[in-house]
Amino acid sequence: MSFRLIIDKPKDAFTNMAIDKAILFAKQEPTLRFFQWKPPAVSIGCFQSLEEEVDTERCKLQGIDVVRRITGGGAVFHDKELTYSFVIAEENSLVPADLLGSYEKICSAVIAGLKNLGLKAGYAPLNDIVVNGRKISGCAQTRRNKAILHHGTLLMAVDVEKMFSLLKVPSEKIRDKMIATVQDRVTSIEKELGRGVSVEDLSNSLKKGFEQTFGIKLVLGKLGEEEWALVEQFREGFASSSWNNRR
Amino acid sequence: MQARYNYKVPNGKLLKVSVGFEGSIVTDIKVTGDFFLYPETGIDLIEKSIKGRKLEELQPVLDRVVKENNLRLFGFAVKDLVYAIGMAKEGEEK
Numbered sequence: 001m002s003f004r005l006i007i008d009k010p011k012d013a014f015t016n017m018a019i020d021k022a023i024l025f026a027k028q029e030p031t032l033r034f035f036q037w038k039p040p041a042v043s044i045g046c047f048q049s050l051e052e053e054v055d056t057e058r059c060k061l062q063g064i065d066v067v068r069r070i071t072g073g074g075a076v077f078h079d080k081e082l083t084y085s086f087v088i089a090e091e092n093s094l095v096p097a098d099l100l101g102s103y104e105k106i107c108s109a110v111i112a113g114l115k116n117l118g119l120k121a122g123y124a125p126l127n128d129i130v131v132n133g134r135k136i137s138g139c140a141q142t143r144r145n146k147a148i149l150h151h152g153t154l155l156m157a158v159d160v161e162k163m164f165s166l167l168k169v170p171s172e173k174i175r176d177k178m179i180a181t182v183q184d185r186v187t188s189i190e191k192e193l194g195r196g197v198s199v200e201d202l203s204n205s206l207k208k209g210f211e212q213t214f215g216i217k218l219v220l221g222k223l224g225e226e227e228w229a230l231v232e233q234f235r236e237g238f239a240s241s242s243w244n245n246r247r
Numbered sequence: 248m249q250a251r252y253n254y255k256v257p258n259g260k261l262l263k264v265s266v267g268f269e270g271s272i273v274t275d276i277k278v279t280g281d282f283f284l285y286p287e288t289g290i291d292l293i294e295k296s297i298k299g300r301k302l303e304e305l306q307p308v309l310d311r312v313v314k315e316n317n318l319r320l321f322g323f324a325v326k327d328l329v330y331a332i333g334m335a336k337e338g339e340e341k
Contacts (some may be wrong), residue, residue, distance in 0.1 A: 046287050049279040052263070074281035074322075075262075099285070099321050126260070126283070126322050143285050247279055 003030040003088075003210075005218035007203060010038035013065035013078070014238040015231065017043070019223065020085045021070055021238075022230035024142075024149040027229035030092065032210055033085045034203045037078040038172055041065035042166055045073040045140065049247050055166055060087050064166065068244045069151075073127055073140035076153055077163040080188070084110070086210070092144060103127055105213070106150045110137055113209025114154075117202070119192055127152075131217060134187035154206070155188040156197060182212050249275070250339035254331040258281075259321030266335045271301050278328065283321035292316055293328070302336060305329045 001023045008019070016035055023031050044053050046069055053075045058064050086106055088095055107123045114131070121137075124130045129137035129152075139152030147192040161181045190196050207218050223231070237243050249265045256262060260282035267275030276297045284290055295314045297305060309325045312318070 045281050047279055047282060047284065049263070049277075052279065070287070072281065072283035072287065099283075099319060125258075136338060140283070142287065247277070 001215070002217045002219045003032060003214075004221040005207060006031060006033040006221060006223065007032060010036040012039065012111070013037060013041035013043065013067040013191040014235050016041075016069055016083070017069060018234035018239045019227075019230045020052070020087075020117065020149055020151055021234045022223070022227045023087045023147050025145055026227045026230055027085065027242070028089050028145065030089070030216075031085075031087045031221075032207070033087075034199075034206070035083050035085070035203075036081070036199065037065070037083070039063050039065055040077070040079040041067060042075060042077050043067050043069050044075045045188050046070055046142075047072055047247060048075060050154045050245055053168055055168060058175040059166055062166075066244065067238055069140065070144075071140035071142045071149065071151065073138065074140060075167050077166055078163070079159065080155070080157040082149065082154045082156060082199055082206070084154070084206060085149060087147060087149050090146050090148055094216075095148060096153065097142075100125065100149065102150070103139070105153075106141075107137075107139065110139075110152065110206065111209070112213050113202075113206035114189075115192065116205040116208050117189065119189065127147040130186055130211035135185055136187050136189065136192070154202065155186065156202065157190040158186055160186065178241060252264040252331050252335035252338055254312060254327060254334065255325045256327045259324075259327065262323055262327060262331045264328070264331045264335050266332055268336060268339060271303075271336070273297050273300055273302070273305075273332065276332070282323045285319040285321065289313075289318040292318070297332070302329075302333060304338075305332060 042054050111121045121129050121131045127139050128135050137154045141150040251265050253263045263279045265277045276294050295321045306329050
């Protein structure tokens, strides 16, 4: 069985989110997409309050995009990372129907990809992947149009000070993590490997991880015309104040 | 005035409630946080069903809304939301 692989050039936050939604709403061709964010961006979960989670003034001053996702979960600073999105029909038996099972299965593909790089990672329910007890990847999922969109980040390097200068992290969340400081909560591929990894090497490792886990072959492809039309339509929504300030 | 409470669900996600009360009746509510809910539009149904209800009615009302609309909660349960609203009320009374 073959799935489509899309390797995108870095794009702005609104276009990135529009592409993920377009793939979900278009033909529902099983797709794995790798992408990055230019300029860097903060994304928030669809149930979060923009005002409570993000220092929007500071983001604006620093030229950082801010966007609300169509998926739940928390706020993320997208800078030195590789982001992936995976779209598959809900009825496809390669992904368990239950929520926890589906998160675990898709995360296990990312974990296999990290193993290909020499990292021993594990799934930390509900939506994290950890290395040595520290978060290296977070993910979120939505189900629309009888399909699953699951997207997540992989931290290649991390500037914790910058990240938390933009995000207003609630103390309750930190308290429950058994980690004393914000710096201790997250790690990166660079930190764990002791060397940097190129986007290409990380993408290849992840691609193999998905192929191994799902028993599929990923074939390089691109967005179709119908999808690009949807991207244009959806991008406007993601860039709108009414969407981003809706909660 | 809105009463607020942030509740980190054990082994789950963060629920933030901002609630308006008249006595024990909820007049207004906003639920935010890093939780998951499928479909996401269910949050509007949940908030709408809470308004105008007494605290002690919330659990059965929400159980029914979740069941009737096939909502799937991930990272929290109805009881956690009811707890957070109850704690917001307690905080308001202090």
